[in-house]
Amino acid sequence: MAQVTLGEGNTPLVESTRVGISAGIESLWFKLETANPTGSYKDRFAAGEIGRVVGEGVTAVVATSSGNTGAALAACSARYGVRCTIVVAEDAPAGKLMQMQAHGAQVIRVPGFTVDPQLTSEVMDVLKRVSVERGMALAISAYRYCPVGMQRVESIGAEITGKVPKAHIFVPVGGGGLCSAVIRGCVGTGAKVYAVQPERCNTVVTAWERGVETIEAVQSSTKISGLSVPFDIDASLLVRLLKETGGKALTVSDEAVWSAQSRMLSEEGIYCEPAGATALAGALRARELGWIGAGDEVVCLVTGHGFKDPNSIRAAAGRFPDKKVEAGGLLEVL
Ligand SMILES: Cc1ncc(COP(=O)(O)O)c(C=O)c1O
Structure with a gap:
């Protein structure tokens, strides 16, 4: 049989139109893994x-x-x-x-x-x-x-650095496999990878901050679907890879993730689930912390599509309520 495929990969890398400018990041890019056939990386x-x-x-x-x-x-x-x-x-x-x-x-x-x-x-x-x-x-x-399956995820790193060799790449983290794969896919380039994890499931960030590779299990209370992995699966591997490559790790609150999702939807036209907006929440925080400068080229991984999590989309849509108007009243409300 020919190679097994769903038609995945080679996803678009699009430049930010609005959030980058307002956040003081001149070159902000989104890697749209949402464009994969089932809507995620x-x-x-x-x-x-x-x-x-x-x-x-x-x-x-x-x-x-x-x-x-x-x-x-x-x-x-x-x-x-x-x-x-x-x-x-x-x-x-x-x-x-x-x-x-x-x-x-x-x-x-x-x-x-x-x-x-x-x-x-x-x-x-x-x-x-x-x-x-x-x-x-x-x-x-x-x-x-x-x-074997994870090796195919490494292509994300190669696809990004093929276009932006010195990218500062922000990656959402649950178990740590995805971010480890991105780091491995960037080997030999000038890219730097940042692991972004919900603060209520902070296995990787805690170990990275302490400078240890032993992962302490947590009782996870994050509501960000996809990022709740309460113990070490690939977290220790990721901490080691971050250390070896000079990568960094930081947490974001669930509220910051939902806010980033809302901005992706209403300022960038990108339909993503909360986990898919976590990288942006991390990049915004890293800019505030001074970890990245105005001139750095920043890439956020948008890992999952909006259709995955209709409740989160409903909450974002609620900011823009609709109106029901009879045809005769249209001129008045337009
Ligand atoms: C949309 C999305 N983003 C990021 C992740 C995190 O990947 P990992 O658990 O390998 O860190 C997941 C995992 O399920 C996910 O579904």
Whole structure:
């Protein structure tokens, strides 16, 4: 079979029209991973991982996901005839759940998963056991479990530095796999990578600030879907890579993320979910802290599409209420 693909990658890099100017960043760019076929960067991972699975003659995959990995795996599995089961957090956003189900995956919601470190780790252990006993591939978008799929995510770094070699790249962080992949994709360039994590799930940032590689588990309370990973999966790897390459890490509040999402929507015309606006929240904070200067070339990764998380879009849309007007009254209100 030819290479497994959903048609992912080579996503657009568009320049900011308004937020950069008002934030004092002359050259601000957005890498639109939302343009991938299922609406997130996870398509790169899914194509690599399902490619491996199909190549090994395995016909079933079991995965954990906050929703985007699941949607990408479900689509890729549908395309290549693989049976797909996905365990997600109880409150995974509607758009992501619907996508997985529409592609025919079996979705299992587990209360406490991705929030409680102990419970999350127990769930992972059950899945590891099941995958071995039943001959299913275990798909988790992290180097710790699936290095083959993650290698395909490294292309993001190469695509950015091919256009902006000395970019300051801001990346949203949950488990840390994505940011690790971006760093690896930038090796040999002048790029510098910044890991941006919600302050209510700050595994990576705490370790980076203390200068240690040991990750302390946290009770996560962030509401940013996709970024709630309460213990070390690829976090220790990411802290090491940041240290080796001179990268930095910083937190942002959930409120700052929602505000950045709202600005992406209403000032940049970019339809993204909250996790997809986290990099911008980080870049704005880094500018305030003086970590980046006015003349630096800044790239924010927009990792997931707005349709994934309709509740967050509804909240942003609420700032601009509609009106119902009879045809005869139009002239008056226009
Ligand atoms: C939209 C989005 N952005 C960023 C991330 C973070 O990736 P990682 O968990 O590899 O740090 C995720 C993970 O699910 C995601 O769905």
